[in-house]
Amino acid sequence: MFALRRVCTKPLTYTAARRGNATVQAATEATRTAPTPPPLTPVVEGTPKAAGQAEGEITPKTGGRNVRRRRQRPNISLEKPKEWNRPIAKGVIPAYDEALKVIQEDSKLLIAEAEALRSSIQLAETADVRNDERLEKMRKKLNILEVQSRANLPEVRWKFVNAMGDMSQPVYRHLAEQRWRKDGDLDLLMERIHQMNVVPDVLPDLHPSVDIRITVPSTLKQLREGQKVHAPVEPGAFVFPRQTTKRPNVFTTVFHPETKLYTLLMVDPDVPHVETQSFTTYLHWLQPNIPLSATTQSRLLDLNTHTPYIPPHPQRGTPYHRYVLLLLPQSDPTKPLEIPIVADSDRLGFNTRSFLQQWGLDGAKGGGAHMFRQVWDTDVSKIYSRVLHTVEPKFGRPPKFDRYADVKKVKKYV
Structure with a gap:
């Protein structure tokens, strides 16, 4: 009625192998048929280094894998300035080229208006009859024009974000104040x-x-x-x-x-x-x-x-x-x-x-x-x-007043 099965008394030995999604049997067969690795070649003094390896540089242990390192962003500041470059080449996106052209033309018009107003201010300051109230309004308008003429330029925005703005210019002072007030x-x-x-x-x-x-x-x-x-x-x-x-x-x-x-x-x-x-x-x-x-x-x-x-x-x-x-x-x-x-x-x-x-x-x-x-x-x-050089004072918090202390002393059900 029952079939007897002979059990092997000899212990099984498994070769250490890295197991992936395959079964144990497939892993053991792969280790049995895998060729033995060649012996390691000792490093002899004077042996030429690999291409691209500098003197004193330690080769990273990547296990033979081709590891791609992430490039770090270079430090940009007033001590290490950089120039703004177009993120998109000319002609790749025509809409971007047209938008950049509109911004630059608007900036030129505002700069010309600011120059004309600056000349008017100089004439008003040297006039025989000086109107200080009118001069103050003209100076405020000139400051607004100087900000508007450069605030939308990509290179100005890029320098401000990368801490390269010159605070002596009105546009960078305006951007810094707006960030502080609105962010x-x-x-x-x-x-x-x-x-x-x-x-x-x-x-x-x-x-x-x-x-x-x-x-x-x-x-x-x-x-x-x-x-x-x-x-x-x-x-x-x-x-x-x-x-x-x-x-x-x-x-x-x-x-x-x-x-x-x-x-x-x-x-x-x-x-x-x-x-x-x-x-x-x-x-x-x-x-x-x-x-x-x-x-x-x-x-x-x-x-x-x-x-x-x-x-x-x-x-x-x-x-x-x-x-x-x-x-x-x-x-x-x-x-x-x-x-x-x-x-x-x-x-x-x-x-x-x-x-x-x-x-x-x-x-x-x-x-x-x-x-x-x-x-x-x-x-x-x-x-x-x-x-x-004085004795440290110590204060204690006063006990909390319990308004129900008298009520708690009275028995409720007697």
Whole structure:
């Protein structure tokens, strides 16, 4: 009834092979019939290298496969400039050629109109009877014509995108300001400024006209993720106290060609005040008379020559602190302000509003702003001992009032 089958007691040996979509049997047969590889030829000193291999270059191990490497895009900047080239050869797409021709003809017409208006301005400036109001309108129209005559040219757009724009020219200043105002950077800043009540807690009003960016040393996690040594800080983001023990790098983009003086200050409006059971302000940084224009270097230097920078130090037991950085235009753009240096004993209780009013600094007339947040950690204790040389204060949050405490003591069903 049952057929007996003899089982082989000898263990089966399989040759190690890479298995693809074929069966095990096909793989083993292929390994049995495959010819043995020739012996490796030892490398003797003086043997000529392969074609295209340079001295000291290591040949990549590709397993015999023809690997095609991706070409990296060359670095383009003002230090390494490049010229714009047509992406499509002439005659390949007639519509592209016609569109480029229309843009260039429109640019020539606007340039001719701008030249005629410039000549009219020169005549008006040398006239016996000078109308300043009419001259100002003509200068504004000339600026608009200079922007419109070049804003649509492909080479201008290409240079601007590749950070090769000359900020001394009106067209590049216009493109930079439009990108800042329309791509979301300004909207994000104003959202955080009003959402976290910087306006009106610190200053009554703010209409930014200068783009401010700050960077701080990256954390270990950011470095592992491929971030640079200094990471940009998004407005309103949380930053560790150890990242701000040294003053942050401040970068600006200004859109006016003439040089104007600005005042930089950094305040913390969330320091607890025990006597009034409220909050007061601490001045962390002050630097007046900073000359800025569209052609100045983006990173601000020499910012620690007036009231030096003191690191943020949120007190233990308090909620997060807002650290507000303001860059406000001075009332007279060419006359330096004689602001006295603020002593360390006068930093706590600094009245920001009266200071701005006293020295004619108005956020409603322009300027720039930035902010970040911090909470207490163990690194703050080091700032108190090493920088401030004072005993670290400790605050406890008051117990939450329970309005139903009396009701909870009453038995419900008795």
